[in-house]
Each structure stands twice: as C-alpha cells, then as structure tokens.
Amino acid sequence: MINFDEIIDRKNNFSAKYDELTEKFGRNDLVPLWIADMDFKTAAPISEALQKRAMQGIFGYTSRPQTYFNTVGSWLMQRHDWSADPKLMLHTPGVVTALSLLIRTLTCPGDKIIIQPPVYYPFFDVIEKNHRILVENPLKNIAGHYEMDYEQLEGKAKAGAKLLLLCSPHNPVGRVWKKDELIKLGNICLKYNILIIADEIHCDITFNSHKHIPLASISEQFRQNTVTCLSPSKTFNLAGLQASIVVFPNAGLKNTFAKVLDTLDLQRNNCFSLIAVEAAYQHGTKWLETALNYIENNFKFINEFCAKYIPAIKPNYPEGTYLVLLDCRKLGLDKKQLHNFMVNKAHLALDDGCWFSNSLSQYVRLNAACPRPILKKALYQLADAAQQLNL
Numbered sequence: 001m002i003n004f005d006e007i008i009d010r011k012n013n014f015s016a017k018y019d020e021l022t023e024k025f026g027r028n029d030l031v032p033l034w035i036a037d038m039d040f041k042t043a044a045p046i047s048e049a050l051q052k053r054a055m056q057g058i059f060g061y062t063s064r065p066q067t068y069f070n071t072v073g074s075w076l077m078q079r080h081d082w083s084a085d086p087k088l089m090l091h092t093p094g095v096v097t098a099l100s101l102l103i104r105t106l107t108c109p110g111d112k113i114i115i116q117p118p119v120y121y122p123f124f125d126v127i128e129k130n131h132r133i134l135v136e137n138p139l140k141n142i143a144g145h146y147e148m149d150y151e152q153l154e155g156k157a158k159a160g161a162k163l164l165l166l167c168s169p170h171n172p173v174g175r176v177w178k179k180d181e182l183i184k185l186g187n188i189c190l191k192y193n194i195l196i197i198a199d200e201i202h203c204d205i206t207f208n209s210h211k212h213i214p215l216a217s218i219s220e221q222f223r224q225n226t227v228t229c230l231s232p233s234k235t236f237n238l239a240g241l242q243a244s245i246v247v248f249p250n251a252g253l254k255n256t257f258a259k260v261l262d263t264l265d266l267q268r269n270n271c272f273s274l275i276a277v278e279a280a281y282q283h284g285t286k287w288l289e290t291a292l293n294y295i296e297n298n299f300k301f302i303n304e305f306c307a308k309y310i311p312a313i314k315p316n317y318p319e320g321t322y323l324v325l326l327d328c329r330k331l332g333l334d335k336k337q338l339h340n341f342m343v344n345k346a347h348l349a350l351d352d353g354c355w356f357s358n359s360l361s362q363y364v365r366l367n368a369a370c371p372r373p374i375l376k377k378a379l380y381q382l383a384d385a386a387q388q389l390n391l
C-alpha cells in the first residue's frame, strides 16, 4: 500500500501541472495545486501491469479485447449499481475529446446547448469553438450550497436547445447530485426533447454518505436520453494515458459515433491504457478507498486550517471531486488582484474561479489530491500572504 504522505518529485514527470507553471502563471516557483490530477502514485497493481506490458518491448497497433468494456461494465455495476451495456460503449482518448466530438456529431452549427456554470471551463470551449450557441443556466448559490435552477432551466429548454451538458459530480462546486435533483433535470430535458450528455468523470470520487447516481441508471426513459462519458483517469490518476469511455443509449447513436472515430482514426486505445484501465477497475478498489480517505482528511485539514489561521477565506467541503473551492470574497480583492495575490504573494498556482464563471471571480479552486506536507506548505504560504493584507 502506498504512502500518500510521500512527496513524489514530478520534475522529470513531464507533467502539465509542474512544467507549464511559467506558461500559465508567469513563474515557476509556485506550489502547483491547479490542474486536476493527483500528486499520488497510482495503485500498485496498475503500475505493475504497465511494467509487465512495457517489458514485452513491442508496442504495435492494439486490438481491444472484449474483456475491456466488460470490466468497465462490472465496475459500474459494482460501484454504482448501474447495469451499463458493454456493447454500447466506445473508447475515446479523453472526455473532453468525447464532448467535443459528440457535439459535432449530434448537433449542427447554430444549435443551442445548455450548461450550468460555474462549471469545468472546457464546457464553454467545446460549445463555442464548435460554433454552437452557449445557453447558460447558472447554478443557484444558496449560502455556499449549489443547486440547479429548474425554473430558469425550463424557460431555456422551452426556448429550444438540442443538448444539455451535465457535470455530475459537479466540478468546481463539489456537488454530488441527488436522485430527486437528477430526476427534475432529466424530466425537463425529456419534456423538451433535449438529449443529455452526462460527464461523470468524477463519479468515483465521492465522500461520506454522498453517492453518485449515474443519470442513465435512474430509468429506462433517462437511459434512452443520456450519453454518459467517464474514465478511470480522475479516479486512479491516469489522465496521461488518455483513455475514456462513452456509454450510448442505443446501437444507432453508437454506430454513428463509431464512424466519426474511425474517420479520425481515434478508435484504438494505446497499448498502455488498454492494460491500465482493466487493472484499475479490477484491482484498484483498495487503493481508491485509501485515497478517498486521505483526500477527505485533506478537506478537514483545509477547513480547520482556514478557520484557525485564515478566517477571511472560506473553503467548501466537497461532496464529490477532490477540488476545493475557496471563497476569498472577504479578502476584498477583484479577480485580477486575487490572481496576483495567489501567484505573487502566496506563491500558489490555483485555478482562478473566473475560469468557471464570472460569479466566482473572488474564488479560487484548490486541488486537494496531494500529500499533506505539500498542502500544509501551501496553506502556510497562504496564511502568511493573507496576514500581509492587514485585514
């Protein structure tokens, strides 16, 4: 079992989180807690399977065995009580690739697509860069607890939209949507004939009694109206292997999308993801439970630390995802000043809240999937910087 406190030197890891600091933040002496990958080693059975594969020394074109999607199906059943049909699954290199290609395949330029900000910022890009019309249905912030705005959604749905992109669990607000919330959303979409693309990449990262419910598992009607995107990449820290899974409601849609992937020659896994995905879903449970426990203790640490030493900053306590939203409104800084404060005073690389929505311009998002010594260092730097503000 790995030691989650261990600090892994990612200097020669060709990591976006570390190696793109200067490009993204203008300096490289920052504690990087931005982009959503973990600073933990993945589960040993995954690394061991990869090592074994590497030692074969042949890395030719791959052929995906049927066991691959069966293993995904077993995981979804075992972890989420969802009987997803392996025959309706396809591989894509990433969830964002899938979102973008699904939008191209299922809609036309000029079609309206609904999202619910604050939300993972590539949701905006995959719509706008594909020349579709972005329709925003902002979440309601009720004393720090985010909820969907069904009344507004109904109005927007009525005005006509082709698709809704659901983020479930929701990055960056950390909500794990409850069944009744998903039912309300799903019913509005059914009523107005809006297909839902459910990005459930964070499905395995939930805490306490919060349980992820796959939208497509709720009813046959919902299943028929949902395309689900998921991946073991967040769960097991495998983003660099580039493998995600799309679960379709029927063979027609699946075959249409398969042709798109074939045209782009994107249908194959690379030889390592082929091995890692199966190893993760077959042998990763114990590691995942330990990782979740560790991350949750990081949430506790962040909350206790801020309450004690930086009361002007209020962290949330995510129900799901390993991403903590820090409410910095009491610092009295605008978005540029807040960015400057985090980078040049606290020496932290965090996601600016405004990347997800203008409503979060006085917030930042902190990635808590890191060894506690790194987190401690980051928070002490933040406390020192905040003290200098003389609030």
Ligand SMILES: Cc1ncc(COP(=O)(O)O)c(C=O)c1O
Pocket: 036, 093, 094, 095, 096, 097, 120, 167, 171, 199, 201, 202, 231, 233, 239, 244
């Ligand atoms: C909601 C959501 N979707 C997708 C991704 C990225 O997925 P991928 O790396 O498979 O494109 C992320 C990464 O943070 C995310 O938070």
